Amino acid sequence: MYLTYNLTYITYNNFMKKKHVNLFNLKLLNFIKNKFKCKCYSLNNINNNLDSDNINLTKTYNKYYNDIIFLIFLNIKIKAKENHRDFIDRCIYHYFYSKIYKYIIIWIGFFFFNTLFDIAFEDTDDEDDLYEDTDDEDDLYEDTDDEDDLYEDTDDLSSEKKNCTVIIKDLKKYRHLWVQCEHCYRSNLKKKFKSKMNICEHCGSHLKMNSLDRIELLLDTGTWHAMDENLNSLDPIEFHSEEDPYKDRLKEYQKITGFLEAIQTGTGLLHGLKVAIGFxxxxxMGGSMGSVVGEKITRLIEYAGKKELPLILVCASGGARMQEGSLSLMQMAKISSALYNYQLNKKLLYISILTSPTTGGVTASxxxxxxxxxxxxDAYIAFAGKRVIEQTLNIIVPDGVQTSEYLFTKGLFDLIVPRYFLKYTLTELLKFHI
Structure with missing residues (x-):
């Protein structure tokens, strides 16, 4: 494990040139080093290799990116030029470098704004053990004519610690403003995230969308008409576990999402074309398929067949709902039977859209x-998960074999379509069918 830190003062015209370390910084770093018993890797060598005028900045950072657990910026003011924004985005959230100027402690990895820094700092007699790969301690320090530009008063160590704790608590308050990417672990401002269709602005990954956002994405405004909204799951096998009872979990998710079940079905217009659609x-509950989900989909299929409407189902599920036992498994056959009549006897169009994740009984039906x-x-699509396959068959499942791109090469899908083009692609397919 590496603790990577960068004590760097960034000016507007002189990127990554001046460095300053004070006693408070040393104590904090020493505590973290002892706490995690990890190697403190100095970024001096990296900084010496950085060239602010070309892309070596990003290339050099990428070289060390996978080793980063924490990236700590202390006592800095950041005024970033536009051409440096890409690098800074890896290190610090947009909101913080416009709002917080004193202590900025940034998480990279799996430790998100935890309580690590609510600590009592220990004294250290040996400051040299905080650094590696440096023979000259002068590399860590540079004189500056105006230290007031770097930070505020730092004479009182207890005041420093108090201010830092306050800032860390403030950071937690702003957590709800951001959405973290599941793939690159970088953050997206929630306000802009929705307008970009839940696509990470850094790596382009398509993150999960709820059913309301899907409706807004695919259907014309104001044309959605829901069906069978009042169907509610029961507890047919009186399922109880060490956790909450099934009925209590249902109520909890109903309160969180505002819906009674894991699917919304209805009709709407897609560029003026009427469709029966389910989201x-x-x-x-992980989009799990229980008796109500199966019933709503079956009713939607039967309605589409009766009205001779094209059918679209947007899948996002962990599979059959174990809390309903065999009743959830029978929904696979029930829906498949309804689709057989709709597709073969009615000769109508059914389009299936697989999003991440689509697994288990939904994939198999x-x-x-x-x-x-x-x-x-990059959607995760599978019947059984990687861990289950490896434990059951005692084999190693290669990475990436359960992604949409790999499965497409094996002929499982007709198209891989980014969200930006999904509505237009569906429109062309529907027009061709009509």
Whole structure:
């Protein structure tokens, strides 16, 4: 494990040139080093290699990126030029370098704003053990004519510690303003995140969307008409576990999402074309398929067949709901039977859209029965998870074999379509069918 730190003062015209370390910084770093018993890797060598005028800045950072657990910026003011924004985005959230100027402690990895820094700092007699790969301690310090630009008064160590603790608590308050990418672990401002269709602005990953956002994405404004909204799951097998009873969990998710079940079904217009459509919501018990989910999908299929409407199902599910036992498993056959009548007897179009994740019974039934099957980029699509396969068959499952791109090469899908083009792609397919 590496603790990587960078004590750098960034000016507007002189990027990554001046460095300053004070007693408080040393005590903090020493505490973290002892706490995690980890190697403190000095970024002096990295900084010496950085060239602010070219792309070596990003290349050099990428070289060390995978070793970073914490990236700590102390006593800095950041005024970033536009061409440096890409590098700074890796290190610090947009909001903080416009709002907080004193102590900024940034998380990279899996430790998100935890209580690590609510600590009592220990004295250290040996400051040299904080650094490696440096023979000259002058590399860490540079004189500056105006230290007031760097930080405020730092004479009182207890005051420093108090201010730092306050800032850390303030950071937690702003956590709700951000959405963390599951792939690159960088943060997206929530306000802009929705307008970008839940696509990470840093790595382009398609993150999960709830059913309301899906409706807004695919259907014309004001044309959505929901069906069977009042269907509610019971507890047919009186499922109880060491955790909350099934009924209590249902009520909890209903309160969180505002919906009674893990799917919304209804009709709407897609660029003026009327469709019967269903949206699964992974936020509701992992989009699991219980008796109500199966019933709503079956009713939607029967309605689409009766009205001769094209059918679209947006899948996002962890599979059959174990709390309902065999009743959840029978939904696979029930839906497949309804689709057989809809597709073969009625000769109507069914389009299946697989989003991340689509697994288990949904993949094994209606998810893969579409006349046209569309997947989102880098979607996780599988029947059984990687760990289950490895433990059951005692084999090693290579990385990436359960992604939409790999499965597309094996012929499982017809298209991989980014969200930006999904509505227009569906429109063209519907027009062709009509």
């Amino acid at each position: 699964m919501d992974f936020q509701f 209606f998810g893969m029965l579409g006349d046209i099957i569309i997947a989102e980029p």
